[in-house]
Amino acid sequence: MTPRDAQAPDFRHGGHLHEPTQYEAGGRLKPRPWPVGPSESHGKVDFDDGEGKVVFTLYVQRGPEEEYVLHVEHLAAPLRVNGTLLRLSPAPRVDRDAAGFRRITVARSAAVKAEAELDAAVSAARANGDSWEVIGAALGTSVKIARERFGHAETTAK
Structure with missing residues (x-):
């Protein structure tokens, strides 16, 4: 039983409609949103490999301040984060004249x-x-x- 199944045990795989986007081609992982369940599952998305196995679950939550926290769960393979606009921690504002x-x-x-x-x-x-x-x-x-x-x-x- 996957974590998604545990959140919604009466949900059948393939029971929801999911139309692939233009980005779901080739070697990309396929996103599958979790069914609506308890509030802790809101916004969670499983990313499956070509064989339908969950590679990881991803969701974003608002942090205590003005930031967002990216959560990755059930990581079954190494994950590399790439991107030119990605800032894992915002650069602090430094007043060098202070x-x-x-x-x-x-x-x-x-x-x-x-x-x-x-x-x-x-x-x-x-x-x-x-x-x-x-x-x-x-x-x-x-x-x-x-x-x-x-x-x-x-x-x-x-």
Whole structure:
């Protein structure tokens, strides 16, 4: 029994009239709307392969904000989404002149510079013979974590 049959058990396959559209040709999947049933089935459409097997069920619902949510259920084969106008998540509106945005970008740049300085300091300490115990203590971390985080600095400095 397919999910559609479970929603409307007395519905016979082929009992509804469905006229193929110009787009239902060749290797395309054939859409079959679900019969009217409980509200959770409104708008659901099964897409069948050439043998009448359901490949997936698709429906769209309005989200809590001003967006729509595309649901894909009973996926029996890989699905690739393609399209030039398709936006899976709307691009956020960014005010690049806002004080918060500028502050974050300045802080991010400072963090990148500080990380580079820290790598250089650890490399210099190792080159001067400081142990991982000393470096770990200076970083406020364990020897193991210091070595895992900055061990690459030794190999790149040589």
